Every structure is written in structure tokens, then in C-alpha cells.
Amino acid sequence: MTMAKGDLVVTELAFVRQANIAPRPPPAAMTGALGWLRENLLSTPFNIALTILIALLFAWAIPELVKFLLIDAVWSGSDRDACLESVQHREIGACWPFVWERLPYFVYGSYPISERWRVDGFFVMLAIGIVWLLWLSAPRRDLAAVYFFMVLPVASFILLTGWAAIGLQPVDTVLWGGVLVTIVVASVGIVVSLPLGILLALGRRSHMPVVRSLSVIFIEFVRGVPLVTVLFMAGVMLPLFMPEQLSPDKLVRALVGIALFASAYMAEVVRAGLQAIPKGQYEGAMAVGLRYWLMMRLIVLPQALKVTIPNIVNTYIGLFKDTTLVFIVGIFDLLRTIEVARIDPKWATPVTSTTGYAVAAIFYLVFCYGMSRYARAMEARLAKGDRR
Amino acid sequence: MSSELSAPPRPAQVVFYNDPKVRSVAYQLALCAVVAFLVYGAASNAIENLARAHIASGFGFWNNTAGFDISQTLIKYSARGSTYGRAFWVGLLNTLLVAGVGIFFATIIGFVIGISRLSRNWLLAKVAGGYVEIIRNLPLLLQLLFWYNAVLKALPDIRESIAISGGIFLNNRGLFLPQPIFKSGFGAVEIALLAGIVGAVAFYIWARKRQERTGQQAPMLWVALVLVMGLPLAAVGFTGFPLGFEFPQAGRFNITGGVEILPEFAALLFGLSIYTAAFIAEVVRAGILAVSRGQSEAAYSLGLRPGPTLRLVVVPQAMRVIIPPLTSQYLNLTKNSSLAVAIGYPDLVQVFTGTVLNQTGQAVEVVAVTMFVYLVISLGTSLLMNIYNSRMALAER
Numbered sequence: 043m044t045m046a047k048g049d050l051v052v053t054e055l056a057f058v059r060q061a062n063i064a065p066r067p068p069p070a071a072m073t074g075a076l077g078w079l080r081e082n083l084l085s086t087p088f089n090i091a092l093t094i095l096i097a098l099l100f101a102w103a104i105p106e107l108v109k110f111l112l113i114d115a116v117w118s119g120s121d122r123d124a125c126l127e128s129v130q131h132r133e134i135g136a137c138w139p140f141v142w143e144r145l146p147y148f149v150y151g152s153y154p155i156s157e158r159w160r161v162d163g164f165f166v167m168l169a170i171g172i173v174w175l176l177w178l179s180a181p182r183r184d185l186a187a188v189y190f191f192m193v194l195p196v197a198s199f200i201l202l203t204g205w206a207a208i209g210l211q212p213v214d215t216v217l218w219g220g221v222l223v224t225i226v227v228a229s230v231g232i233v234v235s236l237p238l239g240i241l242l243a244l245g246r247r248s249h250m251p252v253v254r255s256l257s258v259i260f261i262e263f264v265r266g267v268p269l270v271t272v273l274f275m276a277g278v279m280l281p282l283f284m285p286e287q288l289s290p291d292k293l294v295r296a297l298v299g300i301a302l303f304a305s306a307y308m309a310e311v312v313r314a315g316l317q318a319i320p321k322g323q324y325e326g327a328m329a330v331g332l333r334y335w336l337m338m339r340l341i342v343l344p345q346a347l348k349v350t351i352p353n354i355v356n357t358y359i360g361l362f363k364d365t366t367l368v369f370i371v372g373i374f375d376l377l378r379t380i381e382v383a384r385i386d387p388k389w390a391t392p393v394t395s396t397t398g399y400a401v402a403a404i405f406y407l408v409f410c411y412g413m414s415r416y417a418r419a420m421e422a423r424l425a426k427g428d429r430r
Numbered sequence: 431m432s433s434e435l436s437a438p439p440r441p442a443q444v445v446f447y448n449d450p451k452v453r454s455v456a457y458q459l460a461l462c463a464v465v466a467f468l469v470y471g472a473a474s475n476a477i478e479n480l481a482r483a484h485i486a487s488g489f490g491f492w493n494n495t496a497g498f499d500i501s502q503t504l505i506k507y508s509a510r511g512s513t514y515g516r517a518f519w520v521g522l523l524n525t526l527l528v529a530g531v532g533i534f535f536a537t538i539i540g541f542v543i544g545i546s547r548l549s550r551n552w553l554l555a556k557v558a559g560g561y562v563e564i565i566r567n568l569p570l571l572l573q574l575l576f577w578y579n580a581v582l583k584a585l586p587d588i589r590e591s592i593a594i595s596g597g598i599f600l601n602n603r604g605l606f607l608p609q610p611i612f613k614s615g616f617g618a619v620e621i622a623l624l625a626g627i628v629g630a631v632a633f634y635i636w637a638r639k640r641q642e643r644t645g646q647q648a649p650m651l652w653v654a655l656v657l658v659m660g661l662p663l664a665a666v667g668f669t670g671f672p673l674g675f676e677f678p679q680a681g682r683f684n685i686t687g688g689v690e691i692l693p694e695f696a697a698l699l700f701g702l703s704i705y706t707a708a709f710i711a712e713v714v715r716a717g718i719l720a721v722s723r724g725q726s727e728a729a730y731s732l733g734l735r736p737g738p739t740l741r742l743v744v745v746p747q748a749m750r751v752i753i754p755p756l757t758s759q760y761l762n763l764t765k766n767s768s769l770a771v772a773i774g775y776p777d778l779v780q781v782f783t784g785t786v787l788n789q790t791g792q793a794v795e796v797v798a799v800t801m802f803v804y805l806v807i808s809l810g811t812s813l814l815m816n817i818y819n820s821r822m823a824l825a826e827r
Contacts, residue, residue, distance in 0.1 A: 082552035089551045096553045252458035256465065266808035267801045268765035274783050275801070278793040282479050283472035363569040370571075370772055377572060384579075395580045402572050410567035 110135040111400070125391040136397045140389045147383060148401070151219015151374050157204075157211060161222050164198050168229065176416065191233055202226070215293040219374035221405070223293070227300055227365040227375065232358055234301040239308025240347075244338065246313055257309070264306035269367050273299045277371045296368045304361045311357050315350035316342065348424060355417035359410050377402055476794065483791070491790045492518075498785055500776045502692055514786050521781030522803060528698050528777065529764040535703035536763060537756075540710025547715050558711065565708035571769055573705055578697035578773040585693075588684065597677035597688070605691040606678040615669040622665035623658070630654040694775035698767065706763045713759060717752035718744070750822050757815050761808055768804075778803060 070080060083093045114135030116125045123129045125137035141148075150158050171194050174186040202222075204212035218226070245257030264272065276299030281289045290298070319342055327337035347354070369378045380398040383389070446452055480487055492515045499509045504523045507516055546558035565573075583602050586592060591601040599606040630653070637648035666673065678688030721744050729739040770777035771784055778800060787796040 082550065085550060092549075092551050092554050096557055099557075250454050250458050252461055256461070262809070263801075263805065266805040268768040268779070268804060270768040270771060270779055271783065271797065271801050271804065274779075274787075275797050278787070279476075279797055282476045282793060285475055286479060286482070359567070363567075366569040366571040367769070370769075377569070377575070381575065392584060395584075396576075399572060399576045399580055403568055403576075406569055406572065407564065407567050411563065414563075414567065 110396075122387075122389050122391050122394075125389070125393055127392070134391070134393055136400060137389070137391060137393050138397070140383070140394055140397060141401055143389075144379075144383045148220045148376060148379050150222055151379060152217040153219070153222065154211075154213060154217065157213055160201050160204075160210070160213075164201055164222075165225070167194060167198060167201075168225065191237075195230075195233055198226075215291050218293065220379045221376050223368070223374060224365050224376045226293075227297060227368055227373075228358075228362045230297045231300045231304045231361045231365070235304035235308045235357075235361065236354070238301070238305035240312050240343065242305060242309035243312035243316055246309065247316055261306045261309050264303055265310070269299075269303050269364055270370055272303045273367060273371045275299065276302075292371070293373055296371055296373050300361070300365065300368070303364070304357070307357055307360070308354070311350055311353045312346065314353065315346035315348075318349050319346050351424065352417045352421040355413055355420065359413045359417075362409060362413070363406065376405060485791050487792070487794065489795055491786075491792055491795075494790075496786070496789075498789070500781060501774075502695065502776055514790065517786060518778075518782050518799070521776060521778040524775070524781070525764070525767055525770075525777040525779075528695060528702070528770070528775065529767050532699055532702040532706065532763050532767065533760050535699070536706040536710055536759075539703060539707035540759075541714055543707060543711035544714025545718070547711060548718060562708045562711050565705060566712075570701060570705045570766055571772055574697055574701040574769055574773055577700045578693065582693040582697050591680060591685065593680070597675075599678055599680060599685055601685075602693065603685075603690075604693050605696065606685050607689045607691065608675040608677045609687070609689045611674045611676055613674060616673065618669050619662050619665045619673075623662040626657040626659075626661035629661075630657040633657070692775070694770070694773050697773055698770050698775045698777075701769075702763050702766060705766070706759055709759050709762070710756060713752055713755045714748075716755075717748040720751040721747045753822075754815060754819060757811060761811055764807060765804060 070077070072081065084090050112135070114133050116130075116134060116137050116139060119125065119137075119139040120143075124139055125134055127134050146155075146158075150161050153161055171186070171190040174180050174183065175190055180186065200208075201210065202213065202218070203215070204210040206212060242257050242261055245253045246261060248254050248257070273296055276295045277292070280295050280298065284290065323341055323345065324337065327341040332340065365375060366377045368375050369381070374382070380402050384394045384398040493513050495510065496512050496514050496517045497509055498517075500507055500517065500520050502524055503520050504527060505516075505520060506512075507520050543558045543561055546554050547562070549555050549558070585600060585602040588601050588603055591599040591606075593599055597608045633648075633653050634650060637650055637653075641647055676687050678685050678690075725743055725747065726739050729743040734742065767777055768779040771780040774780065783796055783800045787793060790796070
């Protein structure tokens with residue numbers, strides 16, 4: 043080897059360059075639109091192939107979707123003939139007149155037409171409650187919780203089921219349907235599951251063995267079985283367990299099932315929050331002489347619930363999607379009204395089903411995506427205090 | 431210790447009802463009494479209501495003839511000759527079938543989407559993100575109904591079946607595939623397959639021990655492939671190809687022969703896999719993000735190439751984070767398969783809690799058995815999960 047000579051004269055080393063290299067060309071733009079493209083879309087041959095593939099997918103899917111929903115869609119008509127390819131002699135997209143005609147059914151179900159203002163009133167009251175609770179600079183937010191968790195349930199119950207004494211004609215829950223039922227089921231689940239979930243979570247962390255084991259049994263049992271079977275249990279077994287004259291109606295049974303199911307999941311979410319509170323907080327509260335419920339209400343729960351708000355909203359999203367399952371026990375929620383309307387012979391066309399499902403998809407997407415955006419914004423807001 | 435110190439003064443005697451111990455016992459006794467009262471009330475009402483409806487309680491119905499047909503049966507079943515108990519097993523097996531196949535596909539799609547969300551390709555990451563956002567925010571039931579009613583039921587009917595090459599037919603009654611027929615002599619192939627699996631496991635154990643002892647690595651993948659695939663193939667060759675196919679025959683009104691995949695099964699499978707995959711994708715993404723960048727940088731600085739870095743450093747640590755929530759997603763998929771009842775796939779809930787309950791009226795027993803099955807699956811899985819977690823937990827100082 044050349045090194046063996048022990049002579050370190052640079053010129054004699056074969057691997058050392060004698061002349062300067064020609065300067066390399068400057069690197070391709072790493073900033074600006076072109077640099078961004080190169081960095082994020084075209085960095086390797088594999089990435090280039092992927093980008094082209096996805097672009098092709100978009101080029102195919104987006105025009106198809108626009109064509110179906112807008113360009114080829116039918117906008118007016120009075121029955122199925124308007125949406126039949128064999129009658130219209132053109133390609134048919136979404137059948138919107140079907141939706142226009144059935145919209146009242148999708149929103150109110152079979153609620154008596156003369157009484158539908160009451161449903162509107164319920165929606166308005168609910169909207170006020172939600173805005174009041176969620177809008178952070180709204181006035182008197184301390185009253186919002188009272189309104190939402192106490193006034194609203196009672197007032198809506200009276201408004202929707204009717205009370206002959208004040209001139210509101212009673213409406214049987216069999217007639218309720220559509221968005222009304224979906225919203226009622228979801229709000230009952232939301233209003234009941236949080237307090238019940240907190241109680242169960244506290245029970246699970248209690249030092250009393252009986253309280254703890256009852257909570258654990260309930261939570262693990264409910265979380266271990268599918269919601270469908272809980273609804274079946276509420277639907278079939280609840281009437282068995284009640285005295286005959288008290289037998290609850292179908293909607294109430296489903297509400298009980300949904301509320302119990304959601305509470306068990308909420309309990310686990312709250313428990314995770316409780317576990318995140320350091321022991322010193324409990325000890326500090328006890329040291330200043332607070333009793334159990336005061337300690338929980340003033341020291342522990344405010345901190346625990348704060349860290350779990352995003353998870354609570356996520357549970358609510360799950361609950362909102364799960365309300366569709368009341369469909370299976372024969373309650374006319376939005377999905378079931380669409381299911382009934384789409385097989386109506388008056389509008390039976392090959393595109394009716396897809397149109398109906400598109401409406402349902404938009405409805406659920408708007409609500410669930412809205413909630414998840416809220417959860418994320420909340421998470422970011424709450425994380426501000428921990429940022430350094 | 432020091433005897434000079436006087437004993438601290440005894441605290442003033444607390445009134446007995448302010449003693450926390452007494453209170454806690456009292457609270458618990460009260461709770462027990464309330465629960466006992468509720469259970470007693472429910473039970474006595476149930477007995478009274480059942481007596482009024484003339485329903486005999488108990489599992490006597492289990493051995494009665496079922497008398498209804500089931501569209502998909504993995505074990506022998508007939509309406510006339512089989513019992514309700516048999517129908518239960520048929521339903522349970524159908525549930526396990528769709529859950530097992532669904533878990534397989536959901537895992538693959540979920541891992542692909544989850545890794546894509548972290549891709550350096552901006553477009554791919556956004557598409558994967560859009561998939562997750564849209565699929566997670568739509569109710570599963572809506573997706574199932576869409577697949578079943580809007581996609582699969584919209585396929586051409588039986589007379590205009592789409593014929594795919596290889597004797598496969600597709601129409602709105604299902605997908606018809608050729609059925610393999612095992613002729614005599616196929617037993618040798620099965621034995622060869624079994625021997626191959628046993629051999630591969632034995633080789634794995636030996637190679638692992640050798641690697642721990644000497645540091646030498648064995649070509650594990652190739653040896654396993656040769657053992658598991660090669661041995662049965664060789665057996666097929668030796669025994670003179672004892673395998674035939676029965677092709678579906680398209681008639682005027684029906685397709686006979688072959689294996690049929692029901693549209694209900696396909697819709698449930700699509701719905702469950704696509705829905706659960708969105709959740710699995712989030713689990714995978716969180717798991718990979720949980721491995722700090724320093725880990726892969728350290729591996730690179732040791733001289734590992736990207737492949738081994740991923741395989742030996744990142745994935746094992748990510749799996750520790752991924753597996754517990756992944757199992758709970760698997761459980762969710764299994765529980766969600768009960769939505770089959772909405773599209774008429776004969777799973778446990780549809781067959782047992784639906785048809786059997788309606789025919790027998792044994793609400794308490796039927797619902798209890800169904801819940802028990804799901805509970806056993808859930809609690810069994812969480813037990814395994816706890817064992818796994820305690821074995822995989824980080825050994826902290």
C-alpha cells in the first residue's frame with residue numbers, strides 16, 4: 043500500500059486530488075412553488091409515480107361526483123318519471139325532487155303537520171343552548187349549563203310530547219321521526235351520559251368495595267357487548283322487568299339503552315381524566331378540610347374534565363353516529379325515514395337510493411365533522427397553558 | 431423509640447356517625463339494599479309478566495326443531511332437521527367468519543392508510559387524511575346500507591350476470607366462484623402442509639437460539655417459504671394432482687354449483703373493513719409518531735440502513751404502542767358485525783336474537799346468551815391483552 047512508506051507527502055497519495063473540482067451547479071430551487079413541488083410531490087421516482095396515480099384518481103373521481111350531484115342531476119319533477127333514464131332519454135344523476143318532496147318527512151317524520159311548529163321551537167331552543175354553551179364570550183355562561191342540562195330537557199319534553207293542560211295537544215312518540223328523533227336521541231344521550239359517566243367513574247375509583255365492584259361490573263359489561271344487543275335488551279327485556287301498567291314506549295326504551303351505553307363509555311373517558319390528576323391535588327383538598335363532594339366539585343373534576351374535553355367530544359361524535367342504530371329496533375330516525383322513502387314506488391328509480399344516502403351522508407358529515415373540529419380547536423386552546 | 435417522649439394525646443373521640451369507616455359501611459349497605467330491591471322488583475315483575483304471557487322460562491327451547499332456513503351455513507344445517515341450538519352455532523360461526531376476514535382486510539387497509547398519512551408525498555398524505563376524516567364521520571350503518579342497497583343490489587340481475595374469466599359470475603345475488611374439490615389422496619397434501627408449518631416453527635426456534643448464541647443470522651423467510659409452500663406443492667405433484675374444481679353453471683333463472691359469496695356478506699365485509707381501517711390508520715399513525723426521531727437517528731449513526739432501521743428499531747417500539755388500541759379496534763369490529771341484522775346477513779344477532787327470539791319468545795334467555803357470547807369474546811381478549819401488556823411493558827428502572 044502507498045501508506046506503508048510512512049511518507050506523508052501529500053502529492054504522492056493516489057487518492058488525493060491534485061486540482062480543484064469544477065464548481066457544481068447551484069442546487070435546484072428549494073423555495074417557492076417549484077421547490078415545494080419538488081420537495082413534496084416529486085422527491086423520488088416512487089413519489090412521482092404515486093403523485094401521478096393520485097392525480098389520475100382525482101381526475102376520474104371528481105368529475106364523476108360533480109356530474110352525479112350537479113350536472114346530470116334532476117332538479118324538478120313530481121314523480122319517478124322525472125328521474126328515469128328510460129323516460130328522460132339522458133343520463134340521470136341525483137334525483138333532487140325526491141328529496142325536496144320528502145324533506146318534511148326527513149325532518150319531522152309523521153309528526154302532525156299542524157303541530158310541527160313545536161318541533162321547530164325545539165330546534166331553536168336547542169340551538170340557543172348549544173351556542174350559549176360553546177360560544178366562549180357569550181354573556182352569563184354560568185346560566186347556560188343550567189339552561190342546557192335542566193331547563194331545556196323539561197321544556198322540550200313538554201313541548202314535544204304535549205301537555206293538554208296548557209293547550210298543547212299530546213303527540214304520540216310513534217309519530218316522531220327523521221332528524222327530530224335523531225336529535226332527540228343524541229341530546230338525551232349527551233345530557234344523561236356525562237353526569238352518569240362521572241358518577242360511574244368516581245364509583246370505579248372509590249375506596250368502597252361494593253361501590254367499586256358494582257361500577258366495574260356495569261362498565262365492563264356494557265362495554266363488552268354491542269350496542270345492538272343493549273338496544274334489544276332495552277326493547278325486549280325492559281317491558282318484562284317493569285310492572286305492566288308502567289311499560290315504557292318504544293322510544294323511551296331505546297333512549298334508556300342509548301343513555302346507559304353512552305354512560306359506560308363516558309365513564310372510562312372521565313376515569314382517564316381523573317387518573318391524570320396528581321395525588322397531591324386530592325391531598326391538598328383534604329388538607330384544607332374539604333369533604334369528598336366538595337373536593338371533587340371544586341378541585342378534582344374541574345381539572346379532570348378540562349383535560350378530557352376533547353375525548354368527551356369524541357365520545358359524543360361516536361354517540362351521534364350510534365343513534366342510527368335505533369333504526370334496528372324499529373324507530374324512525376333520519377336513516378330509517380330515508381330507507382322508507384327510497385323504496386316508495388312513487389320515487390323508485392335506480393338513483394333514488396344513492397340520492398337518499400347522499401343526503402344522510404351530508405347531514406352526518408356536517409354534524410360529526412363540526413364536532414371534531416370543535417374538539418380539535420378546544421384541544422389547541424387548552425394546550426396553550428402548557429406551551430413554553 | 432425514645433421512651434422519654436410521652437405518648438401523643440389521643441384525639442378527641444369522634445361521634446360514631448362521623449367515623450369514615452362507619453359511614454362507608456353504611457353507604458355500602460344502603461347501596462346493596464337499593465340494588466337488591468331493584469333486582470327483586472325486576473325479577474318479580476318478569477315472573478309475573480312471563481306467567482301472564484304463558485312463556486315457560488328456561489333453555490328447553492334449545493333442542494326444539496328450528497324450522498327456518500339460513501342463507502349461509504358453515505356447518506350442516508337444515509330447517510327441518512336442525513335445532514335452535516344448531517342455529518345458534520351457525521350464527522356464531524358466521525359472526526366469527528365475517529369478523530376474522532374483516533380484521534384481515536381492515537388491518538391491511540389501516541396500515542397502508544396510516545403510513546400514507548405520514549408520507550412525504552403531500553398529495554398522498556392529504557388523500558389518506560381525507561379518507562380518515564370522511565369515513566370516521568359517517569355512521570357505519572349508513573355505509574353498510576350504501577354498500578348493500580346502492581352498490582351490490584344495483585348490480586345486474588341473474589340473467590345478465592357479469593361473467594369474469596375463470597368461471598366466476600357476479601350479479602346482485604352474489605359472487606359465484608369455482609369450488610375446489612378434494613379427491614382421494616389429498617390427505618397427503620394436508621399432512622405435508624402441517625409438517626411444513628411444524629418444520630418452519632422448529633427452524634425459527636433453532637435459528638433464534640443460534641443467533642442468540644453466535645450472532646449468525648439464518649435466512650428465515652426463505653426457509654419458511656420453502657417449508658410451508660414447497661412441501662405441499664411437492665406432495666401435490668407426487669400424488670398426481672388430487673384437486674379439481676366445480677365451476678358454477680349459469681342457468682336461466684339461477685346459477686348452480688360453485689361457492690357463492692352472498693352480497694350481504696360482501697357488503698358487511700366492505701363496510702366493516704373500510705370503517706375500522708380508518709380507526710386503525712389513526713392508531714398506526716399515533717404509534718409511529720410515538721417513536722422519537724432520536725431512535726432512528728441513533729440507528730443510522732450505528733450504520734443501519736433504512737430497511738433494518740425500520741424493522742429492528744422503529745417497528746418494535748411502535749408496535750408496543752399500536753397493539754393495545756389495535757386489539758380494541760378488532761373488538762369493535764367484532765361487536766359492530768352485529769349491524770349485520772340491518773342488511774340481513776345471518777350473524778349471531780340476526781339468527782339468534784332476531785329469528786329465534788321471535789319464534790320462541792324467550793327474550794331473557796336469548797338476549798342473555800347473545801350478550802354472554804360477546805362478553806366472553808371481549809373479556810377473553812382483554813385478558814390476553816393484559817398478559818401481553820405486562821410482558822411487553824417497558825422495563826423501567
